[in-house]
Amino acid sequence: MTDFSAWTQACQARVERVLAEWLPPSDIAPKRLHEAMRYAVLGGGKRVRPLLAFAAGEVTGAAVEQVQHAAAAVELIHAYSLVHDDMPAMDDDALRRGKPTVHVEFDEATALLVGDALQSLAFEILAAQPLGGDATRQIGMIGALARACGSRGMAGGQAIDLANVGKALDLTELEFMHIHKTGALIRASVLLGAECGRLSAPDRAALDHYAKCIGLAFQIVDDVLDAEVPTATLGKTAGKDAANNKPTYVSLLGAARARELAFELRADACAALDPLGPTARRLRELADFVVERTF
Amino acid sequence: MTDFSAWTQACQARVERVLAEWLPPSDIAPKRLHEAMRYAVLGGGKRVRPLLAFAAGEVTGAAVEQVQHAAAAVELIHAYSLVHDDMPAMDDDALRRGKPTVHVEFDEATALLVGDALQSLAFEILAAQPLGGDATRQIGMIGALARACGSRGMAGGQAIDLANVGKALDLTELEFMHIHKTGALIRASVLLGAECGRLSAPDRAALDHYAKCIGLAFQIVDDVLDAEVPTATLGKTAGKDAANNKPTYVSLLGAARARELAFELRADACAALDPLGPTARRLRELADFVVERTF
Numbered sequence: 001m002t003d004f005s006a007w008t009q010a011c012q013a014r015v016e017r018v019l020a021e022w023l024p025p026s027d028i029a030p031k032r033l034h035e036a037m038r039y040a041v042l043g044g045g046k047r048v049r050p051l052l053a054f055a056a057g058e059v060t061g062a063a064v065e066q067v068q069h070a071a072a073a074v075e076l077i078h079a080y081s082l083v084h085d086d087m088p089a090m091d092d093d094a095l096r097r098g099k100p101t102v103h104v105e106f107d108e109a110t111a112l113l114v115g116d117a118l119q120s121l122a123f124e125i126l127a128a129q130p131l132g133g134d135a136t137r138q139i140g141m142i143g144a145l146a147r148a149c150g151s152r153g154m155a156g157g158q159a160i161d162l163a164n165v166g167k168a169l170d171l172t173e174l175e176f177m178h179i180h181k182t183g184a185l186i187r188a189s190v191l192l193g194a195e196c197g198r199l200s201a202p203d204r205a206a207l208d209h210y211a212k213c214i215g216l217a218f219q220i221v222d223d224v225l226d227a228e229v230p231t232a233t234l235g236k237t238a239g240k241d242a243a244n245n246k247p248t249y250v251s252l253l254g255a256a257r258a259r260e261l262a263f264e265l266r267a268d269a270c271a272a273l274d275p276l277g278p279t280a281r282r283l284r285e286l287a288d289f290v291v292e293r294t295f
Numbered sequence: 296m297t298d299f300s301a302w303t304q305a306c307q308a309r310v311e312r313v314l315a316e317w318l319p320p321s322d323i324a325p326k327r328l329h330e331a332m333r334y335a336v337l338g339g340g341k342r343v344r345p346l347l348a349f350a351a352g353e354v355t356g357a358a359v360e361q362v363q364h365a366a367a368a369v370e371l372i373h374a375y376s377l378v379h380d381d382m383p384a385m386d387d388d389a390l391r392r393g394k395p396t397v398h399v400e401f402d403e404a405t406a407l408l409v410g411d412a413l414q415s416l417a418f419e420i421l422a423a424q425p426l427g428g429d430a431t432r433q434i435g436m437i438g439a440l441a442r443a444c445g446s447r448g449m450a451g452g453q454a455i456d457l458a459n460v461g462k463a464l465d466l467t468e469l470e471f472m473h474i475h476k477t478g479a480l481i482r483a484s485v486l487l488g489a490e491c492g493r494l495s496a497p498d499r500a501a502l503d504h505y506a507k508c509i510g511l512a513f514q515i516v517d518d519v520l521d522a523e524v525p526t527a528t529l530g531k532t533a534g535k536d537a538a539n540n541k542p543t544y545v546s547l548l549g550a551a552r553a554r555e556l557a558f559e560l561r562a563d564a565c566a567a568l569d570p571l572g573p574t575a576r577r578l579r580e581l582a583d584f585v586v587e588r589t590f
Contacts, residue, residue, distance in 0.1 A: 024446055029471075033446050033454035084411060087384075089403035108384035109457050112407070113450050116379060119411065120445035123418050127438030135430030142437055143422030150415035151319055151328050155408050159328035162404050176324075 004285040008051055011071075014064070015050040016042065018072040022125055036106045036114045037121075041079045044097030044235075048218065048290065049074040049185060053193030055282035056207055060197025062132075069129040070141065070192035073122040077149050077185060080118035083111050085158065091240070098235035119149070132196045141195050148188035157181025161246070169247040175216065182222075183215035190214075190283075206272045210283060213269035218290050220262040223248040224255050225295065233295050262291045299580040303346060306366075309359070310345040311337065313367040317420055331401045331409045332416075336374045339392035339530075343513070343585065344369040344480060348488030350577035351502055355492025357427075364424040365436065365487035368417040372444050372480060375413035378406050380453065386535070393530035414444070427491045436490050443483035452476025456541070464542040470511065477517075478510035485509075485578075501567045505578060508564035513585050515557040518543040519550050520590065528590050557586045 002010070019041055026035035050071035057067035086093040086101040087108060094104050103111035123142060131138045147153055157180025164177060190211035194204065223241065227250045231238040241248045249258040266287045273280040297305070314336055321330035345366035352362035381388040381396040382403060389399050398406035418437060426433045442448055452475025459472060485506035489499065518536065522545045526533040536543045544553040561582045568575040 028447075030446065030451045030454040030458065032458065033451060037446060080411075084407055087407065089382075089407055110454070112379055112382065112384055113446075113454050113457075116375075116410070116414065116444075117446035117450040119414055120441045120448075120450065124438055124441035124445060127434050127441060135434055138434060139422050139430055139437075142434075143419055146415045146419035146422060149411075150419060151325065151332060151408075151412035152323075153415075155412040155415065156325045156328060159325040159405070159408050162408075163325065163327065 004282070004289070007282060007285075008289075011051055011054045012047045014054075014068050015047055015071045015075060018068045019075065022072060022121060032106065033110060033113055033117065036102055036110045037117060039099075039105060040083050040102050040114050040118065041076065044099065045075070045079070046293075047071075047075060048286075049078050049189040051286055051289075052186065052189040052211070052214070052283075055280075055286050056190040056193035057196050058282050059203065059207065059276055059279045060194045060199045061279075062193065062195075062197030066129065066131050066196040067193050069125050069131060070196055071189075073126045073145060074185060074189040074192060076118045076122040076125070077145065077154070080115040080122075081149070081154055081158070081185075083118070084115040087111055090158070090162070091244070093237050093240065095231065095235070095237050137195060141192050144191055144195075145188050148184040153180055153184035153188075154182075157184065164247060166245045167247065169252070171252055174247055174249065174252060178216060178219040179212075182219050183212060186215035186218065187211040203276060206275055207283075209272040210269045210287075213265045213272070214287055214290055217262045217265035217269065217287070220249045220258050220265070221291055221293065223250045224258050224262070225293075226250075227255060229295060235295065266291045299577075299584070302577060302580075303584075306346055306349045307342045309349075309363050310342055310366045310370060313363045314370065317367060317416060327401065328405060328408055328412065331397055331405045332412060334394075334400060335378050335397050335409050335413065336371065339394065340370075340374075341588075342366075342370060343581075344373050344484040346581055346584075347481065347484040347506070347509070347578075350575075350581050351485040351488035352491050353577050354498065354502065354571055354574045355489045355494045356574075357488065357490075357492030361424065361426050361491040362488050364420050364426060365491055366484075368421045368440060369480060369484040369487060371413045371417040371420070372440065372449070375410040375417075376444070376449055376453070376480075378413070379410040382406055385453070385457070386539070388532050388535065390526065390530070390532050432490060436487050439486055439490075440483050443479040448475055448479035448483075449477075452479065459542060461540045462542065464547070466547055469542055469544065469547060473511060473514040474507075477514050478507060481510035481513065482506040498571060501570055502578075504567040505564045505582075508560045508567070509582055509585055512557045512560035512564065512582070515544045515553050515560070516586055516588065518545045519553050519557070520588075521545075522550060524590060530590065561586045 023038050024034045053071040054067055083102045085091050086096055087103050094101055102114055126142050160177045190207050194207050226241050269287050270284055318333050319329045348366040349362055378397045380386050381391055382398050389396055397409055421437050452472055455472040485502050489502050521536050564582050565579050
């Protein structure tokens, strides 16, 4: 059994390969758009969502050759959301994954189209590959991803986030936002990976509880890092939340209590995995990775 | 057999109903986003793409209760593209379907998220409904729509359009742009409608040839109307192409020859329908509608 670091590197390399294959080459028209799509997606990011998909696939005995397409799809959705979120009309950020953001490196119109086309490509991949061995189940996966990124999922969370700038939120309202903004896609990542194998109803419920907890923990740690880690280490603009007067777990709870809450959520997430035994090993390790990461 | 006008009204009312049901109500959070999504989609537009889907479904004996979901999906993709295209980073337009554009009526961030969420909703609908009686075929339809709106379809056409502003194109280059920008989604509309029924390979080829011709004819007429019809009648800003120094069929050929070309494409489109007999009646009528419309 390989160690966690070797496993993540293998998964990251695998999803990178799939993404590089599916993203149209930059010598095919429209070249600038394709170049910008590759710029936005390849060679960066922790690939947390793909890692969650691969780890969940191990629980259900899924073939990694199938999970890799689900993993690529969720990463494309994540990448599109970053490109659009960074635009001047939204968070107006110039740095992402240690590089200039797409609208800075290219232009705003290209960034808009890059996001649009990456979303389409995610669904194209999910539809092009046989996943989970059953077409009806595969349609269910496509629907689950569409719901996760729509107005009652990720895009809705972004809208709630924007509406809340400068407002005093309580913890429940902040949680409501993050359940949508980051939580929905993280749940979908776990679900899609698991659905590539044989997923029983109780295992589905256990995995979903894990994913909910990990999604929130991920966001809390994001808030802590945004407040504590310098831009150079983070690869994106640090201190942004405070500068934008955005409510965060740190502004509501302080960094120490926020970190504690992330640890509690990890414990809750891992408790949900107990019935799954050793197949859930990578999910447990990922829970550690999510709360202990420093960038 | 009802006349064309009664048929279009029935189809438009049907797709409006489906869209109104699938768009989240504006009293559900995030309310402003949902309100803006409904504003962008409901109560306007000719619904040409849904009409093409319904008409193609008649050729293959598809159940209208299935086609209506494919029709709603292609209209949502079209609506999302209008919202994003009208934004300041793209065409920067203030008027659409006789109303202020979404970023004017709401704001730019909301317009961005509206487009994103409408695209997701299109795939959500296609995945939620049993279409065409066969899950594998349905996955094929989802993939076809994803390709049609991605970087080698509609979004790619938009990128080519932007790259060409102020450039002298020849007819081949202009056609290349429109095959992507409007043609791909129109072909997908015909295909998805037809796939809800029993579609043979020769019929598929005939319908696809029809759709290619109609897609181009539609764009040519759009160019003519943009040059000749006042803003109040058009419901969107007229004369925009000339003002933006965009190459069009009118700037390349003159309005008279452009109109002639549209009529030739109609003849070509209808010739392709010959083997399909009377089931293709609505498609023939739609070909007339597309080239003879005045707004």
